[in-house]
Amino acid sequence: MEGLTLSDAEQKYYSDLFSYCDIESTKKVVVNGRVLELFRAAQLPNDVVLQIMELCGATRLGYFGRSQFYIALKLVAVAQSGFPLRVESINTVKDLPLPRFVASKNEQESRHAASYSSDSENQGSYSGVIPPPPGRGQVKKGSVSHDTVQPRTSADAQEPASPVVSPQQSPPTSPHTWRKHSRHPSGGNSDRPLAGPGPFWSPFGEAQSGSSAGDAVWSGHSPPPPQENWVSFADTPPTSTLLTMHPASVQDQTTVRTVASATSAIEIRRQSSSYDDPWKITDEQRQYYVNQFKTIQPDLNGFIPGSAAKEFFTKSKLPILELSHIWELSDFDKDGALTLDEFCAAFHLVVARKNGYDLPEKLPESLMPKLIDLEDSADVGDQPGEVGYSGSPAEAPPSKSPSMPSLNQTWPELNQSSEDTAIVHPVPIRMTPSKIHMQEMELKRTGSDHTNPTSPLLVKPSDLSEENKINSSVKFASGNTVDGYSSSDSFTSDPEQIGSNVTRQRSHSGTSPDNTAPPPPPPRPQPSHSRSSSLDMNRTFTVTTGQQQVGVVAHPPAVPPRPQPSQAPGPAVHRPVDADGLITHTSTSPQQIPEQPNFADFSQFEVFAASNVNEEQDDEAEKHPEVLPAEKASDPANSLRVAKADSKTEEKTAASAPTNVSKGTTPLAPPPKPVRRRLKSEDELRPEVDEHTQKTGVLAAVLASQPSIPRSVGKDKKAIQASIRRNKETNTVLARLNSELQQQLKDVLEERISLEVQLEQLRPFSHL
């Protein structure tokens, strides 16, 4: 067919006419008889009519498809305007008036009386085409005794007497036909043959009978019907193209509308509806489809296997080739089975085809199955259809709906790589420490929830578990148990797991809005820190420390004089502070604890964050956890740890809350540490803390970044590399911390020994 461009008015008009002629409501082919009548009404000489028919290709095809019909109409207009009939003229002739079809007034009246289905009506309507059809509605009714709804269309067609009007007349043909049918039901509400896809298969032939019945009914309504039709079209939005059933509305509208007013509205509606989206599924249709789906597959979330679907659709008596094409269109994810959405789309296409619509080459948007989680993580976004990731041949996606099932479901465990890719993004978040922290925290939190991977993390020695407990109990000011938990999780000894966890957690954090609690903002500034590795820790620490700090500050007493990991300053300084507390605690542990806050953080963090996993850190982390738990109040410990990190993290602590959380989540140690830090003279610790905080910040950052992983899908690699770097830095920092703490430990031990000695010395006195 030559390309045919129609103006909107023309389109509407033609559409109306088409539906008018579409007695059988096939939406595809108009009855030749009707068409011929129509053409006769055009008052063209027979040979012209024949020529038109030839040109439009109907003779070649043997029937009038929609396109042929439209072309024919255009040619009629051309002929009526006196232009020579040429194929090219359909497009070249500008400002072609709408084809005119003469109908007698009698027809119009008879239409009233008769059912609308009659060509004569149409013709009558056509006659009214040019002359404004105020009485259109009635005119349409005209004489026709169309069996089909056509009368309505004709009525509508009449409406469009003027070009403006015509559009009204040409409501979407399908809706038209449907409407008629629907009318029938409304009139007599017999089962709508076309109304429901249900009665579809068998009653396809019944449609006609239905329509005729409807006609009878309509005749009763005659006056309204034309308008109804007309109105109905207007009313029925495109969705109803196929099965519009708005008899009620139609009726209402018919009475109310006047051609003019309605026209514009209708036009608009029609334009939008009928032509823009003839594929929309109405609710009724949808319900019907769903019911049919249920008969095959009771579970609405399940699939219909291909064979069952094949059987079902074969009943529609469409040629296999077309069914095959429909299947190709509707099986969006190419898995050989139909979900509910796909099934509805397929069913809708079958219905459309049955009604004469040509199958589209591509699935219309309104029929695209809505993939569920397509893009929560992935970019499903727009294309629900994109689901078709039939990636490898013969591979059926695990789940139909979510296009990225793997991503969604499996990410914690499934391929970490994918996770990484999906999740690691957040890593880049380094930029905003707080954010990262938050993300990390979230991640950790969520990660801990999922914890599948975290489990390995949990492998941590009992210490960690203890710490976990502590952490959990501790709950830094901001920390959540979850966080603490997650942090411990993050400690998993398994580097990979950690990494993955981290990533996971990162993603979580990234995704989860928990980060809202802006983790200690500054912590992150460290991205540029050389010891960036520790940044994450810092981050986490800062977060935690920040939080802790706050908390710590609040309850410094809570924290036993944790010798804040006086990493730098003489441990003694810290020690005294901590010593008291420490001494009370296990001698070593407290010392270690305070000193380790950073360590703990780092190690934890690293363990958690670094996929590389720094074994040392793990060890350290382990140590820390041990210390920490021993330490005491996990809170204080945490705070210390956080504090350690705090020094650095203090800056970052802004986001402390989140960091705390994150920290808590990540390493158990960290949380306590920050707490401790806090207690410790922060000043003292400052220098160290700074370092530590930096480290923790790094860690935190890393941790934070990890949660954010999911955010930046594309940044996985960078994130990983960054995290690796951070981990390494953290490792070094932790190593340093370790050495310092060891030193402190030694000192403390010495003190202890001295004290014991003193005690011994004094004891004899007591005896005395």
Add this chain to the structure above:
Amino acid sequence: MAVCIAVIAKENYPLYIRSTPTENELKFHYMVHTSLDMVDEKISAMGKALVDQRELYLGLLYPTEDYKVYGYVTNSKVKFVMVVDSSNTALRDNEIRSMFRKLHNSYTDVMCNPFYNPGDRIQSRAFDNMVTSMMIQVC
């Protein structure tokens, strides 16, 4: 870029064959037919033990003056044969591979269609479109 694309079933009868209509299509049909021998040769050369590891892409089956014929076989012994113009020097192996991969994917989609009976000619519009897109560049 391909001048002719053919899908041959396991029993060596064509499921789908399409060539750019510019030339005598029969010539391409003959080429594809003769290339099947080469395909079998390559398949058998792998040996039975290697069936699993056999790579699907067979590579250049044989070059003629004007054309080069590439082959690809699936695990179900469905063969894809592609004839490309020798003048297309820019066509790299990777591109050929990707084309075969697309073919394979489309073929799988066709298979997934319950209305398609394996062994029938492929009449899927989507498949046609995909093949057309691959052949369009030739023109």
